[in-house]
Amino acid sequence: MSEFDYSKVPVESLESLRNRLNQVHLSLRKLADQVNHNIRNPNKAKLPNYAQFQNQFHVLITQLQSIASILTNDDDILKRTNAYPLPNFPTTEQEALVTTLLRKKPLPEVEGWMKDAIGRGALQESDLEKDEAFVKWCAETVQDLRDEFQFYGFHSQQELEFLETEEGKKEAQRKRDLELEQEEEKMRTTGGKQPLHPNKVFKFMYQGVLDDS
Amino acid sequence: MSKYTSRYQSFHSQLTSRDKLSVAELIPRILQERNSFLYISEESLENEIEHKNSSEAESQEPDNVFAQPDEIDSYELFQKNKVELAQQLNSALNETSLSLDFVSLLLSSVKVNLGKSTMSPHLTQNVPPGSLNADRLSKYDDPNDMQSKVANLGNGWKGESIEKITGLFRNASMKLNEQVIKEKTYWELLINVLDHDEVLYKTRDPLDNSRAIGVKYGYSASGSSYRDEGNAILRKDPSSGAISFVPISRGRAGTKICKYIKVRILTKVDDDYLLTGQSLFDKKFAGKNTSAIINDIEKARYFVFQEDLFYHLTREAKGLINYNILIISNKIIIEVDNELIEIESVVFDEDDEEELNNLYQNTNQLSSSNNRRAEAILIFMNLMLCCFYKYNLSLKQKVPTAVTKWKQQNSHPLILRPLLGHIRHELNVSSLRSVLKNHIGAFKQDLELELEVIQYSNLQAQELDKSFENPFQKAIEAPCTTFKLRCKRRDGRVLETVIDVTSTEIFVNLVLNLNVTKYDSGSDCKQHDNGANVLQNTFYDLNEVDECLNWTIMNFINQDSTITSADG
Numbered sequence: 006m007s008e009f010d011y012s013k014v015p016v017e018s019l020e021s022l023r024n025r026l027n028q029v030h031l032s033l034r035k036l037a038d039q040v041n042h043n044i045r046n047p048n049k050a051k052l053p054n055y056a057q058f059q060n061q062f063h064v065l066i067t068q069l070q071s072i073a074s075i076l077t078n079d080d081d082i083l084k085r086t087n088a089y090p091l092p093n094f095p096t097t098e099q100e101a102l103v104t105t106l107l108r109k110k111p112l113p114e115v116e117g118w119m120k121d122a123i124g125r126g127a128l129q130e131s132d133l134e135k136d137e138a139f140v141k142w143c144a145e146t147v148q149d150l151r152d153e154f155q156f157y158g159f160h161s162q163q164e165l166e167f168l169e170t171e172e173g174k175k176e177a178q179r180k181r182d183l184e185l186e187q188e189e190e191k192m193r194t195t196g197g198k199q200p201l202h203p204n205k206v207f208k209f210m211y212q213g214v215l216d217d218s
Numbered sequence: 219m220s221k222y223t224s225r226y227q228s229f230h231s232q233l234t235s236r237d238k239l240s241v242a243e244l245i246p247r248i249l250q251e252r253n254s255f256l257y258i259s260e261e262s263l264e265n266e267i268e269h270k271n272s273s274e275a276e277s278q279e280p281d282n283v284f285a286q287p288d289e290i291d292s293y294e295l296f297q298k299n300k301v302e303l304a305q306q307l308n309s310a311l312n313e314t315s316l317s318l319d320f321v322s323l324l325l326s327s328v329k330v331n332l333g334k335s336t337m338s339p340h341l342t343q344n345v346p347p348g349s350l351n352a353d354r355l356s357k358y359d360d361p362n363d364m365q366s367k368v369a370n371l372g373n374g375w376k377g378e379s380i381e382k383i384t385g386l387f388r389n390a391s392m393k394l395n396e397q398v399i400k401e402k403t404y405w406e407l408l409i410n411v412l413d414h415d416e417v418l419y420k421t422r423d424p425l426d427n428s429r430a431i432g433v434k435y436g437y438s439a440s441g442s443s444y445r446d447e448g449n450a451i452l453r454k455d456p457s458s459g460a461i462s463f464v465p466i467s468r469g470r471a472g473t474k475i476c477k478y479i480k481v482r483i484l485t486k487v488d489d490d491y492l493l494t495g496q497s498l499f500d501k502k503f504a505g506k507n508t509s510a511i512i513n514d515i516e517k518a519r520y521f522v523f524q525e526d527l528f529y530h531l532t533r534e535a536k537g538l539i540n541y542n543i544l545i546i547s548n549k550i551i552i553e554v555d556n557e558l559i560e561i562e563s564v565v566f567d568e569d570d571e572e573e574l575n576n577l578y579q580n581t582n583q584l585s586s587s588n589n590r591r592a593e594a595i596l597i598f599m600n601l602m603l604c605c606f607y608k609y610n611l612s613l614k615q616k617v618p619t620a621v622t623k624w625k626q627q628n629s630h631p632l633i634l635r636p637l638l639g640h641i642r643h644e645l646n647v648s649s650l651r652s653v654l655k656n657h658i659g660a661f662k663q664d665l666e667l668e669l670e671v672i673q674y675s676n677l678q679a680q681e682l683d684k685s686f687e688n689p690f691q692k693a694i695e696a697p698c699t700t701f702k703l704r705c706k707r708r709d710g711r712v713l714e715t716v717i718d719v720t721s722t723e724i725f726v727n728l729v730l731n732l733n734v735t736k737y738d739s740g741s742d743c744k745q746h747d748n749g750a751n752v753l754q755n756t757f758y759d760l761n762e763v764d765e766c767l768n769w770t771i772m773n774f775i776n777q778d779s780t781i782t783s784a785d786g
Contacts, residue, residue, distance in 0.1 A: 009327070009348070009351055010351075011327045011328050011348075011351060013351075013352050013353050013354045014324060014325070014327055014328055014351065014352045015352070016325065016328050016329070019321050019324060019325045020325065020329075020332070022321050023318065023321045023322060023325055023332075023333075023336055026314060026317055026318040026321060026336075027318060027336050029314050030311070030314045030315060030318055033307060033310055033311045033314055034311060036307055037304065037307040037308055037311050040300065040303055040304045040307060041304055041308075043300070044300060044301065044304055052300075082354075085354050085355045085356070086352045086353070086354055086355075087352060087353050087354075087355050088320075088324055088350055088351070088352045089350070089351060089352070089353070090349060090350055090351075091348070091349050091350065091351050093346055093348075093349045094345060094346075094349035094350065095344065095345065095349075098344070099344050099345060102341075102344065102345065105316060106316065106319060106320045106323065106350075107320075108316075112309065112313065114309075119371055121374065122370070122371050122373075122374030122375045122378065123367055123370045123371050123374055124370075124374070125370075125373070125374035125377055125378065126369065126370030126371055126372065126373030126374035126375075126377070127370050127374075129373050129374070129377050136376070143380075211617070
């Protein structure tokens with residue numbers, strides 16, 4: 006083993022990449038298993054619901070993002086690193102394997118996808134600051150809109166606005182006064198005792214027995 | 219298009235192969251396709267086949283009710299997307315595996331165990347660890363080109379994403395807007411119904427067991443014990459949010475056949491029955507209210523009452539078969555005194571305005587002379603059923619005991635019996651009157667005769683007590699008319715004959731209570747003092763009373779002379 010000089014292998018970035026790739030691999034495997042299982046046995050296995058899908062995609066995106074950031078950070082070293090098979094690699098038997106492993110070209114569909122995006126991106130004017138501002142605006146607008154659609158209480162917007170006006174305040178006051186009055190009246194007639202439950206009254210009327218329990 | 223044609227062809231081959239199926243196979247098949255035989259009629263099938271043939275002739279467009287292209291398409295699209303998702307996931311998984319293998323193998327040159335732990339089994343079997351090495355190149359060429367490419371790539375993807383998400387938001391907001399409009403129409407219509415003081419309740423639609431709001435249009439809560447409780451569902455149209463009125467009977471939804479009751483009076487003229495009167499149907503449903511749904515509710519309410527009424531009428535008529543009452547399909551025919559009273563349940567056809575509007579066709583004096591009477595009979599029957607509802611409701615409000623429960627289960631309305639009873643009573647009264655008139659004529663020479671007739675003599679006491687006034691008392695009690703015949707002899711002795719013309723509890727049997735009392739003087743008679751009871755008997759036949767009376771008066775005349783001579 007020691008006959009080769011492995012000093013140029015970028016160990017640190019490979020290590021962190023390996024971890025992240027492993028995570029992505031596991032997440033993808035889980036998701037793929039679920040979907041494939043459903044396709045094979047549509048009656049037995051259920052697809053994960055919308056929220057679960059959403060969560061898993063979210064996890065995937067985060068993991069891919071962290072891979073991308075590692076790649077960007079170690080951009081300098083990784084770009085200059087060139088990997089090649091050593092003599093102890095069974096190149097003749099595993100020719101397909103070595104070419105696959107060392108492949109840098111993306112899959113045809115991915116390449117098409119990238120080409121489209123590049124074409125598109127070339128047409129768009131790219132201004133990083135403007136973009137950032139736009140993204141910020143999007144986030145804020147979405148947040149605002151979401152706040153607008155959170156409803157509390159049992160009043161409609163019109164009723165809430167009415168409550169804010171002078172007249173509305175007066176009416177609210179009137180209602181409170183009326184409630185207080187009723188409360189006093191109740192105290193006066195019952196003397197603070199709990200009234201009988203209607204069911205109890207019915208029972209008494211029907212059976213003539215008033216049990217304390 | 220080609221998809222449809224192929225489906226259509228397969229449908230056709232099904233049709234032809236169906237001819238070869240045995241009945242045991244055929245029936246489940248039809249059930250599967252049509253849900254139930256309930257909704258299949260000969261006409262509907264004929265229509266369908268005709269329709270199919272014509273559409274086939276016009277264009278090769280398929281028109282079958284079984285295939286629902288929209289639904290299947292959305293399902294197919296879902297399946298397609300699912301398979302595509304699986305493919306993309308698999309290819310991503312594959313790429314990730316390769317990357318992981320590559321990184322692990324390269325790493326295994328320095329950290330053997332760490333690298334080996336994430337290598338795929340295939341790689342570990344075939345390739346020794348540490349068989350990959352790396353060099354560091356001194357310089358990377360043309361970085362500028364790559365840089366701009368990457369930036370463009372990012373930009374492109376960003377643009378694509380924003381476009382997609384904008385579309386999603388736009389779609390969602392459009393859908394929400396539509397939904398809001400639908401909900402608004404739905405609840406506004408519901409409020410309309412609620413403002414009309416209808417009873418709404420939560421229920422489930424028997425069609426798909428989904429939540430729905432029901433309306434109680436019937437009389438089940440007002441004392442009706444009819445099997446149709448008068449419940450309906452206000453079904454929401456998913457595309458517009460409008461509600462439709464769907465009556466529910468016995469847990470099933472469906473439209474009902476509306477029938478109303480019509481009374482006809484036929485009079486015998488020269489051995490032939492001629493129409494002399496009929497009730498008028500003057501209900502107008504459409505256009506009365508602003509909301510069509512309220513019209514529907516009112517209409518259903520009217521007809522469920524009519525249905526209930528006819529149900530009770532037929533029940534009552536069954537017990538009266540012995541008294542010249544016939545029940546023929548949906549007609550009750552009462553024969554009494556040269557007249558036929560027909561009570562018919564007629565199917566209401568909204569489109570047949572001819573029938574509804576020109577009820578009094580070919581009117582002349584004769585054929586409309588009893589119109590008012592027919593109307594009155596119909597109103598009486600309606601009123602009596604209302605009274606029965608009221609009575610039922612009062613029973614429900616009482617403290618439940620065995621008696622009230624028994625009453626609840628065994629109460630039936632009095633409708634036909636009082637009607638027939640009173641008609642027959644009038645006849646009996648007039649025939650008794652003519653009998654008595656005959657007697658008065660016959661004994662005029664020997665006696666001084668005086669006749670007094672008191673109608674509703676059984677209700678006299680109540681009539682005095684004005685606080686207890688019930689206009690329906692006459693209708694629910696057996697009719698009773700009292701005849702008082704006073705025969706005064708020349709010597710002052712009086713024979714008072716009291717005849718109560720009444721009936722049994724079922725109103726139709728004649729009962730005559732005869733009570734003859736003898737008084738010594740006219741003043742005694744007035745005060746009912748010192749009377750000697752001569753005869754007290756109950757008769758069920760007018761002739762017997764006639765004979766008996768004849769005999770009694772004869773006897774009075776003759777006996778008197780003997781008594782007088784004995785006294786003298």
